[in-house]
Amino acid sequence: MDIEDLPTPSLILERAVVTRNTQRMGARMTEHDVALRPHVKTAKSVPVAKLATLGHSGAITVSTLAEAAYFLAHGFADMTYAVCLAPNKVAAAATLIAQGADLKVIIDSIDAAQAIVGHPGQERFKVLVEIDCGDGRTGLLPDAPDLLNIAQIIDGAPQAELLGVLTHGGHSYGARDIAGIQRIAREEREAVIHAAQRLRDAGLPCPVVSAGSTPTAMHGESYEGITEMRPGVYVFFDLDQLSRQACGPNDLALSVLGTVIAHNRHVGQIVTDTGALAMSKDISATTRWPDAGYGAVCNARTLAPIEGLHVAKVSQEHGIVPVSDPAQYDLLPIGTKIRVLPNHACITASAYTHYEVVDGTEVVDRWERINGW
Amino acid sequence: MDIEDLPTPSLILERAVVTRNTQRMGARMTEHDVALRPHVKTAKSVPVAKLATLGHSGAITVSTLAEAAYFLAHGFADMTYAVCLAPNKVAAAATLIAQGADLKVIIDSIDAAQAIVGHPGQERFKVLVEIDCGDGRTGLLPDAPDLLNIAQIIDGAPQAELLGVLTHGGHSYGARDIAGIQRIAREEREAVIHAAQRLRDAGLPCPVVSAGSTPTAMHGESYEGITEMRPGVYVFFDLDQLSRQACGPNDLALSVLGTVIAHNRHVGQIVTDTGALAMSKDISATTRWPDAGYGAVCNARTLAPIEGLHVAKVSQEHGIVPVSDPAQYDLLPIGTKIRVLPNHACITASAYTHYEVVDGTEVVDRWERINGW
Numbered sequence: 001m002d003i004e005d006l007p008t009p010s011l012i013l014e015r016a017v018v019t020r021n022t023q024r025m026g027a028r029m030t031e032h033d034v035a036l037r038p039h040v041k042t043a044k045s046v047p048v049a050k051l052a053t054l055g056h057s058g059a060i061t062v063s064t065l066a067e068a069a070y071f072l073a074h075g076f077a078d079m080t081y082a083v084c085l086a087p088n089k090v091a092a093a094a095t096l097i098a099q100g101a102d103l104k105v106i107i108d109s110i111d112a113a114q115a116i117v118g119h120p121g122q123e124r125f126k127v128l129v130e131i132d133c134g135d136g137r138t139g140l141l142p143d144a145p146d147l148l149n150i151a152q153i154i155d156g157a158p159q160a161e162l163l164g165v166l167t168h169g170g171h172s173y174g175a176r177d178i179a180g181i182q183r184i185a186r187e188e189r190e191a192v193i194h195a196a197q198r199l200r201d202a203g204l205p206c207p208v209v210s211a212g213s214t215p216t217a218m219h220g221e222s223y224e225g226i227t228e229m230r231p232g233v234y235v236f237f238d239l240d241q242l243s244r245q246a247c248g249p250n251d252l253a254l255s256v257l258g259t260v261i262a263h264n265r266h267v268g269q270i271v272t273d274t275g276a277l278a279m280s281k282d283i284s285a286t287t288r289w290p291d292a293g294y295g296a297v298c299n300a301r302t303l304a305p306i307e308g309l310h311v312a313k314v315s316q317e318h319g320i321v322p323v324s325d326p327a328q329y330d331l332l333p334i335g336t337k338i339r340v341l342p343n344h345a346c347i348t349a350s351a352y353t354h355y356e357v358v359d360g361t362e363v364v365d366r367w368e369r370i371n372g373w
Numbered sequence: 374m375d376i377e378d379l380p381t382p383s384l385i386l387e388r389a390v391v392t393r394n395t396q397r398m399g400a401r402m403t404e405h406d407v408a409l410r411p412h413v414k415t416a417k418s419v420p421v422a423k424l425a426t427l428g429h430s431g432a433i434t435v436s437t438l439a440e441a442a443y444f445l446a447h448g449f450a451d452m453t454y455a456v457c458l459a460p461n462k463v464a465a466a467a468t469l470i471a472q473g474a475d476l477k478v479i480i481d482s483i484d485a486a487q488a489i490v491g492h493p494g495q496e497r498f499k500v501l502v503e504i505d506c507g508d509g510r511t512g513l514l515p516d517a518p519d520l521l522n523i524a525q526i527i528d529g530a531p532q533a534e535l536l537g538v539l540t541h542g543g544h545s546y547g548a549r550d551i552a553g554i555q556r557i558a559r560e561e562r563e564a565v566i567h568a569a570q571r572l573r574d575a576g577l578p579c580p581v582v583s584a585g586s587t588p589t590a591m592h593g594e595s596y597e598g599i600t601e602m603r604p605g606v607y608v609f610f611d612l613d614q615l616s617r618q619a620c621g622p623n624d625l626a627l628s629v630l631g632t633v634i635a636h637n638r639h640v641g642q643i644v645t646d647t648g649a650l651a652m653s654k655d656i657s658a659t660t661r662w663p664d665a666g667y668g669a670v671c672n673a674r675t676l677a678p679i680e681g682l683h684v685a686k687v688s689q690e691h692g693i694v695p696v697s698d699p700a701q702y703d704l705l706p707i708g709t710k711i712r713v714l715p716n717h718a719c720i721t722a723s724a725y726t727h728y729e730v731v732d733g734t735e736v737v738d739r740w741e742r743i744n745g746w
Contacts, residue, residue, distance in 0.1 A: 008461065009746055041689055063690045083690050086634040086646065087708035088381065108635050111707040137691055138635040138644050170688065261459040262481050262511040271511050273459065277723050278746075281654040315543065316414055316719055317436045317456050318510055334484040335460035346689055350650050351723065353745060372726060373382055373651075 001363040009278035013355040017253035022051040039232030045369040070370040080104040087115035097123040117157035128166040133191035135170040164208035167192040172215035185220030193225035215246040236345040239285035255339040274319035282344040300337035374736040382651035386728040390626035395424040412605030418742040443743040453477040460488035470496040490530035501539040506564030508543040537581035540565040545588035558593030566598035588619040609718040612658035628712040647692035655717040673710035
């Protein structure tokens with residue numbers, strides 16, 4: 001099928017680009033002698049996870065227990081659930097372990113450690129303590145006294161096994177350029193290996209030292225002391241990553257196919273069906289590129305950006321593209337297909353149940369994805 | 374089941390509030406002698422549509438053809454697809470008509486009119502011409518010459534029937550108070566009845582004069598000349614509507630149940646599992662209430678807002694709640710359930726496959742919803 005025969009909006013995935021992106025990251029991690037545990041929260045799709053784990057062990061990172069169950073059902077057993085395990089999720093995690101998941105969980109509090117060691121079942125939890133390397137989201141500071149307290153609770157319990165430490169240099173998403181990313185990559189590495197050393201100095205096990213974000217995995221200069229990296233959005237990249245130089249313009253694998261549904265000449269805009277639900281309300285790239293809006297409008301066949309056209313405003317099913325030159329109406333008559341590059345691939349993709357996989361302008365496959373919790 | 378036994382995040386719907394909201398709007402439209410054609414784009418759910426159409430004809434408004442197919446399959450035949458019909462959607466719309474949908478479509482261009490009258494099938498399209506009453510999204514200005522040109526193309530074709538005109542006072546979402554909403558309600562009414570008069574003066578049929586947005590349906594002073602109103606978000610309301618005085622604080626029917634997953638005391642924040650996917654990245658209420666963030670944090674059992682707590686920052690599965698008073702950590706220990714009131718109900722709900730319907734703290738039902746296109 002030709003791409004223009006798809007209904008709109010549809011979520012389009014460039015097979016060649018996702019293949020190249022995953023191969024490059026796989027090779028880079030091999031070269032640095034670091035295990036790759038890709039974060040599947042971006043694609044949430046088995047075929048993409050297969051590409052991303054090629055040449056590596058098949059280990060993955062998940063962001064929800066729904067992802068864990070889906071990937072387990074499709075043969076991925078080795079997984080780290082990289083969101084602090086809340087007490088109310090211990091039972092669901094135990095069920096996954098009982099079903100065969102080699103599930104690793106992360107915590108950053110004594111309360112969560114006690115919820116794990118106090119769970120009534122026979123399942124054995126593999127636990128990493130989360131370290132805050134400067135991202136300021138969750139995790140203990142590398143020097144926090146609680147690191148050892150939590151580790152000792154886990155290490156001393158028959159239902160749990162201390163695996164080590166984990167961090168996420170998520171503040172690399174706010175870097176302005178490669179130099180900024182490299183500085184954060186150093187912070188990420190130093191924080192997590194320092195925490196690992198504290199565990200070892202206390203006689204505690206720490207076989208796993210886990211780090212990673214897409215920018216720091218793409219541009220870090222040293223991973224010495226780190227055992228695995230967990231980048232995620234690199235499989236697709238997006239305008240936000242491009243705006244921060246984490247990738248190049250040819251690395252963007254994901255776009256939304258839309259249709260021009262109206263010309264509003266008295267206001268000066270082309271209206272498309274790439275609205276708030278089709279694109280999401282994420283405007284992260286506007287931090288560096290105020291004109292990015294809700295996405296960059298591209299030629300539907302070539303994915304070449306159309307100079308000056310972006311989705312500036314959205315309502316639920318309408319995407320508004322301001323027009324500065326009336327010739328743009330003739331370029332994009334009502335009914336014309338367009339593609340829109342999203343700000344943040346992980347968020348935009350979440351509105352869709354599947355990817356329409358293309359090779360050039362030919363639709364060659366349909367890959368399902370999992371949503372929800 | 375008790376609400377706190379649900380997995381998190383879950384989408385919670387207050388049965389008493391959605392019932393009251395729908396009854397009030399139903400009664401208000403009856404009182405004003407205007408047909409109610411509720412926009413089901415907010416709830417996308419059959420049980421909610423049944424409440425919303427109670428005491429009226431059962432007519433609905435849809436925002437996607439996926440909604441149209443879903444509601445048709447559940448006995449709702451009379452529907453208006455209130456997004457300009459693009460040429461590539463004519464065939465799918467014709468299929469729905471062939472399946473029994475009494476589908477009305479809207480257009481604002483000669484190109485779209487020609488796509489409809491040129492479609493090869495036997496299906497008869499009922500068509501409304503969209504009028505821009507000041508919202509500036511789609512639609513013709515009430516005085517635009519093309520109004521008559523488009524109407525004549527439709528009226529003259531055997532495959533089409535001219536029903537009249539339709540407008541959406543969507544700029545009422547930007548009003549600051551009730552007086553502002555009432556001004557826009559007047560603009561909406563005047564624009565669409567003027568366009569209707571032009572059709573009638575030209576000897577064209579115009580049985581339907583359709584208008585509506587939640588604010589203008591809640592607070593308009595006169596609907597004379599309007600035959601039907603199409604409010605949508607009033608079934609749930611949300612922080613954005615509340616911030617503009619379209620509703621009161623007890624009218625908010627939708628919230629997200631979440632869990633406190635971490636305390637990050639070195640940064641000064643409580644971290645929850647109500648992140649970007651659970652809440653959406655919509656921050657519409659911040660226009661009037663900068664502190665609304667991604668949602669207002671409430672007590673899980675009472676839905677009473679907790680003074681000073683809001684989701685200020687989100688990543689995919691993390692919602693960050695800044696803490697100004699350390700006593701708030703004791704108030705919300707790790708594992709505590711919270712509820713978060715969203716900015717924009719239509720967008721937040723789209724991440725979920727169903728509503729957990731509650732009566733107080735008791736989960737009394739589960740209502741499915743349709744997503745996608």
